[in-house]
Amino acid sequence: MEFFTRLWRWLRGGPAVDPLAGLGVECPWRHRWDHLPKRSAGPDFTPQDYAEARARAREVARATLGEARWAELQRQGYLDVPSRRFPGVTYRLRVGRRIEVRCAPGVRPPWRQPYLCINPTYPLPEEEFFAHLYLYVRDREDLVIRVAAPQPWDQALGRTF
Amino acid sequence: MPRIIIANRRGHQVIEWETTDTEEARAQIAIAERILAEARAQGCVVSRKVGGQHVLDDGPFDPQAEEYQIIAPIAGG
Numbered sequence: 001m002e003f004f005t006r007l008w009r010w011l012r013g014g015p016a017v018d019p020l021a022g023l024g025v026e027c028p029w030r031h032r033w034d035h036l037p038k039r040s041a042g043p044d045f046t047p048q049d050y051a052e053a054r055a056r057a058r059e060v061a062r063a064t065l066g067e068a069r070w071a072e073l074q075r076q077g078y079l080d081v082p083s084r085r086f087p088g089v090t091y092r093l094r095v096g097r098r099i100e101v102r103c104a105p106g107v108r109p110p111w112r113q114p115y116l117c118i119n120p121t122y123p124l125p126e127e128e129f130f131a132h133l134y135l136y137v138r139d140r141e142d143l144v145i146r147v148a149a150p151q152p153w154d155q156a157l158g159r160t161f
Numbered sequence: 162m163p164r165i166i167i168a169n170r171r172g173h174q175v176i177e178w179e180t181t182d183t184e185e186a187r188a189q190i191a192i193a194e195r196i197l198a199e200a201r202a203q204g205c206v207v208s209r210k211v212g213g214q215h216v217l218d219d220g221p222f223d224p225q226a227e228e229y230q231i232i233a234p235i236a237g238g
Contacts, residue, residue, distance in 0.1 A: 029203035056172025120233035149237030
């Protein structure tokens, strides 16, 4: 009952009592992560934490992509997503890597550099972020175009692990 | 049971709610709605499972949705 009382106060903008605090769920948008080294989840993470996080990430990435796309990713090591904005352009997505921009013969590349660097703003297992990036490229290409940092070569992403 | 998948460094964590007409269910739904609103306000986007696949979704919170997922904001570089 106390939980509901606290929830009601919180929903009405009352004293800063946060019912999420007791749920044991980490909401990463509530924290700052700039201080973390690249490809790290934080100093409190043990090797077992990494292993468990990657296992959970794999499970949800598979469910997010769906069986057909997941199988395609496992078979060929990447997923191609055709651009809706630039005819003849395809985005090639690999787990934990920059996006490769591929053009059909005769098509002028939209960027001078062939790779796009896009990271999550908080640390995530790389397969989890791969599924996010797939949704962004497929459903929000305009946002991808706006934030992408073109790069001359491929490289591992810095905010995933 | 409807749920929100919160992607975080733990891989993900899940919030579920009942859709029955009880005080407890209403409280769970209020939490779920608040989480989605808070995440969107902080730059996250939300996907919703529709017809067996996730699609990015701008719509209002629907307590009857099968599954939402909070998608990390992205930045270049």
